[in-house]
Amino acid sequence: MIRFENVSLRYDNNTDVLQDINFELKPGSFHFLTGSSGAGKTSLLKLIFLAGKPSGGKVFLFNQDSARLPRAALPEIRRRIGVVFQEFRLLDHLTIYENVSLPLRVCNIKETQYRSNILELMNWVGLGDRINAFPTTLSGGEQQRAAIARAVVGRPNVIIADEPTGNVDTEIGMRLMRLFAELNKQGTTILIATHDKQLWEGSPYPRLHLEQGSLVPTYGEY
Amino acid sequence: MIRFENVSLRYDNNTDVLQDINFELKPGSFHFLTGSSGAGKTSLLKLIFLAGKPSGGKVFLFNQDSARLPRAALPEIRRRIGVVFQEFRLLDHLTIYENVSLPLRVCNIKETQYRSNILELMNWVGLGDRINAFPTTLSGGEQQRAAIARAVVGRPNVIIADEPTGNVDTEIGMRLMRLFAELNKQGTTILIATHDKQLWEGSPYPRLHLEQGSLVPTYGEY
Amino acid sequence: MAGNSQILPRNSVAGPALGAVTATMCFLACLALGAVLSVNKAAHNWLTQATGAVTIQITDTENLTARDQLQAVERVLKRTRGIKTYEIIPEEKLIGLLEPWLGTGNVTADLPIPVMLDVSLNKEQRFNENGLRIELSAVAPGAKLDTHGRWRQNLERGVQTLRVLASLILILVTIATATVIIFATRAGLGTNKQTVEVLHLIGARDKFISRQFERQFLTLSLLSCAIGYVAAASIFHLLFTLMTDMEDMQFYLLLLSVPVLSILMTWLIIRNFVIRTLAKAL
Amino acid sequence: MAGNSQILPRNSVAGPALGAVTATMCFLACLALGAVLSVNKAAHNWLTQATGAVTIQITDTENLTARDQLQAVERVLKRTRGIKTYEIIPEEKLIGLLEPWLGTGNVTADLPIPVMLDVSLNKEQRFNENGLRIELSAVAPGAKLDTHGRWRQNLERGVQTLRVLASLILILVTIATATVIIFATRAGLGTNKQTVEVLHLIGARDKFISRQFERQFLTLSLLSCAIGYVAAASIFHLLFTLMTDMEDMQFYLLLLSVPVLSILMTWLIIRNFVIRTLAKAL
Numbered sequence A, B: 001m002i003r004f005e006n007v008s009l010r011y012d013n014n015t016d017v018l019q020d021i022n023f024e025l026k027p028g029s030f031h032f033l034t035g036s037s038g039a040g041k042t043s044l045l046k047l048i049f050l051a052g053k054p055s056g057g058k059v060f061l062f063n064q065d066s067a068r069l070p071r072a073a074l075p076e077i078r079r080r081i082g083v084v085f086q087e088f089r090l091l092d093h094l095t096i097y098e099n100v101s102l103p104l105r106v107c108n109i110k111e112t113q114y115r116s117n118i119l120e121l122m123n124w125v126g127l128g129d130r131i132n133a134f135p136t137t138l139s140g141g142e143q144q145r146a147a148i149a150r151a152v153v154g155r156p157n158v159i160i161a162d163e164p165t166g167n168v169d170t171e172i173g174m175r176l177m178r179l180f181a182e183l184n185k186q187g188t189t190i191l192i193a194t195h196d197k198q199l200w201e202g203s204p205y206p207r208l209h210l211e212q213g214s215l216v217p218t219y220g221e222y
Numbered sequence C, D: 001m002a003g004n005s006q007i008l009p010r011n012s013v014a015g016p017a018l019g020a021v022t023a024t025m026c027f028l029a030c031l032a033l034g035a036v037l038s039v040n041k042a043a044h045n046w047l048t049q050a051t052g053a054v055t056i057q058i059t060d061t062e063n064l065t066a067r068d069q070l071q072a073v074e075r076v077l078k079r080t081r082g083i084k085t086y087e088i089i090p091e092e093k094l095i096g097l098l099e100p101w102l103g104t105g106n107v108t109a110d111l112p113i114p115v116m117l118d119v120s121l122n123k124e125q126r127f128n129e130n131g132l133r134i135e136l137s138a139v140a141p142g143a144k145l146d147t148h149g150r151w152r153q154n155l156e157r158g159v160q161t162l163r164v165l166a167s168l169i170l171i172l173v174t175i176a177t178a179t180v181i182i183f184a185t186r187a188g189l190g191t192n193k194q195t196v197e198v199l200h201l202i203g204a205r206d207k208f209i210s211r212q213f214e215r216q217f218l219t220l221s222l223l224s225c226a227i228g229y230v231a232a233a234s235i236f237h238l239l240f241t242l243m244t245d246m247e248d249m250q251f252y253l254l255l256l257s258v259p260v261l262s263i264l265m266t267w268l269i270i271r272n273f274v275i276r277t278l279a280k281a282l
């Protein structure tokens, strides 16, 4: 589904942020991506959701080389990948409901077809009573949950989440992890970047660990 | 130094976010503020750094009633309170160096007087090699550290930090906590809002715990 | 309901500032065009009268009286291309013209009053002024052709100057407007950079995003161009009413080309600029 | 170095769009004012000539010849307030004026040529036209006063219309500019809302923040008003050169009031608006 082959990345002439990365995410798999602050987790994820191109090597998305995709093909690919951004990236001038429904609107889907789904999803993440609020009036944790709702609403094949529990307490964090696990059971491929040990310790899922831009083996498989 | 007397807060006709809050931060004290997502931690901090007024009760800052401060007196008070915002609030069009030096610039302090201080501080938080980068090119954790540097650079009497370790790994988190502890030893009053158990468990400092908008007693003193 | 709301923040691309500029520019362009149109028409009227007011004056010479030469002149006029009709000005009218100079009752029968002919030209045919002058001097040495040429030239030059000036203003206003629109669009794209990036990342096509920009602009542009046009048209209506000039529908229709072209221009600029910028984005 | 950089993002308040508008508006306002100034001056010249060109024409009556009446007329003229000097037009000149009507050589000695006086008026004193007319008819029944009054009235009305029109344009341009600036400032404050909030929260005073806005605007405003002024002045220079009209320094100095007032207006609007908005902020 997603395959990295000798991928490296550098920003404007600095040292390599990523070096010689090789891994594959099989359909329906669930991985954690760990590494200390500045290790390159977000940079790696950006290569997957097409917010950047590798400086070297190849990134295959759905068996297509990302560097060779024509511009017109990008929206289709991106619609198959749901992203929870580390900094949320909610649009402040739209309500939470509008924010969450955006991935469907850009596909020109009619509101009647998705309204009830969204309301249900909002209840799931605990925002059922705040759908008409604007992002700036939400607490940090609430914004993060809205961002997660937006990432999953379009039923993407792959979900990429960058630090999705950094602003919520352990209890809500576990609840969100159950949401991801549920989606994974239904066949969604999931990749979660986090520095929160609690999240992956004792979980059955494999872990990709970044250290100074390189993947290092963790115990267990990856 | 900071005293809340029967403080309550509600946003536009909703239920009370805070109810009947009473506590005092003595000069040179160090407190944690805990509570689950949406409990009202950020709302409480906003009353301290004058980004909001209580709906009921009184907030005393440096022995002055915050509701009765004339507008012209606000800047002086705010300069004595350093804030680490939950969402960082770095200015994207300024470099990290400019962002961190902003609290000094608005006091019309000459650059020659603070330049070396800032460079030292940047090294402390591990951003010494990125001072001329713009915030959007920093990793989440790096932005958070820049936000902390900006909060402490003006040597304020009080430091308010909202989830200051949400985007860094445990190791850097501990390092930042040592920075706060060091400042506290030098006399700075410190209040840190967090949902991260690791941070306050086993630390010698008292904890204010919010539950559904009210302070509830924790074991030990508060 | 909410599903149909705008995706870009209100006024973030085409705000009231752009609206005020568009309205003002449309107004000024209408004024400039209207001025050219009305002066053109007025000048046309004057020139028609002036060209129609060709006169021939025949005086006595040593050998021939004015009356003697008249027949020869009439023969020439009859066979000259471009002359529709001519008329001999009655003597009383001529005396009336002279009286301010000579005093009432002083013009007596023995005063050598010249014969004057008022010649009307045929607009459709070319009239060869110099040819007629030469022919006349051959058959009637006392005949003098007066075509008010100098006056007409002056008028034509004046109208020409005004036309150039108005075109200059039109061009300047157009350039200024285009500049403002380009910069405003660029600013709008800058302001909405984060939003555009998010839209791209969640799978929006360039066309979808561009439509958001165009939509916001079109509403505003229609409104402000209409305001500019109506303001200018009202002023012209007022002027025409005051000056009891001929006011016609055609004038206002021609003026309508200004807002129509403005909207078209703005739309093309925005669309082009946005699409090109988006193509370079994520 | 970095410490002196702008705190607000470049062009976020006064960007190139506002610059283009300011320049255009300054240009148009200069054109309007310049048009009024030059037409005023030209009209003043014409009116001076016209008013100076008062003529008196004396013809023979039944009892008195023109020459007989001349002395009485001269006496009246000498004691009339507002008359600077007068001059009898020589007979050859009068004949020259009549020749186009009568044909060369036809004006003979026995033709009753009237006596013509060219009267210059004294600008400083009021000249009572009707009074003089009555006095003249009393002493010299053949004398006729001609003050070109109708022509002057027409000219004055034309100039007045133009003045009103130009003032209208000036007012409209001013209103439009002020609107644009207010909206642009509001937009700038909106764009920088987050930045302003952060500045407030870290202890910046309103004055400090306002200065950031004013600073950004002033640079731009100076530049664009200069461009507008120079553009308009160049056009006038060109026109004056073409029309060989008198061109003077004073004209350009008066025109300079437009950019100066524009900058002042913009500055006051921005300052006022920003300070008032900030006072309502955090």
Ligand SMILES: Nc1ncnc2c1ncn2[C@@H]1O[C@H](COP(=O)(O)OP(=O)(O)OP(=O)(O)O)[C@@H](O)[C@H]1O
Binding pocket: A011, A012, A017, A035, A036, A037, A038, A039, A040, A041, A042, A043, A044, A086, A195, B130, B136, B137, B138, B139, B140, B141, B142, B167, B168
């Ligand atoms: N656009 C950019 N230009 C230049 N350098 C960048 C850019 N984006 C990231 N970097 C640098 O690359 C390194 C890796 O950044 P990245 O965001 O991938 O880290 P991360 O693992 O996500 O860290 P965190 O856990 O703190 O979010 C950092 O040192 C960062 O400063």
Ligand SMILES: Nc1ncnc2c1ncn2[C@@H]1O[C@H](COP(=O)(O)OP(=O)(O)OP(=O)(O)O)[C@@H](O)[C@H]1O
Binding pocket: A130, A136, A137, A138, A139, A140, A141, A142, A167, A168, B011, B012, B017, B035, B036, B037, B038, B039, B040, B041, B042, B043, B044, B086, B195
């Ligand atoms: N400006 C606002 N208008 C309306 N409601 C608000 C506003 N700001 C916060 N709230 C609501 O008040 C409640 C408390 O918010 P607050 O940000 O204080 O929570 P928090 O304890 O900081 O949570 P987190 O740990 O998720 O950041 C939330 O339910 C939030 O939606």
Ligand SMILES: [Mg+2]
Binding pocket: A041, A042, A043, A086, A162, B139, B140, B141
């Ligand atoms: Mg990251």
Ligand SMILES: [Mg+2]
Binding pocket: A139, A140, A141, B041, B042, B043, B086, B162
């Ligand atoms: Mg919070």
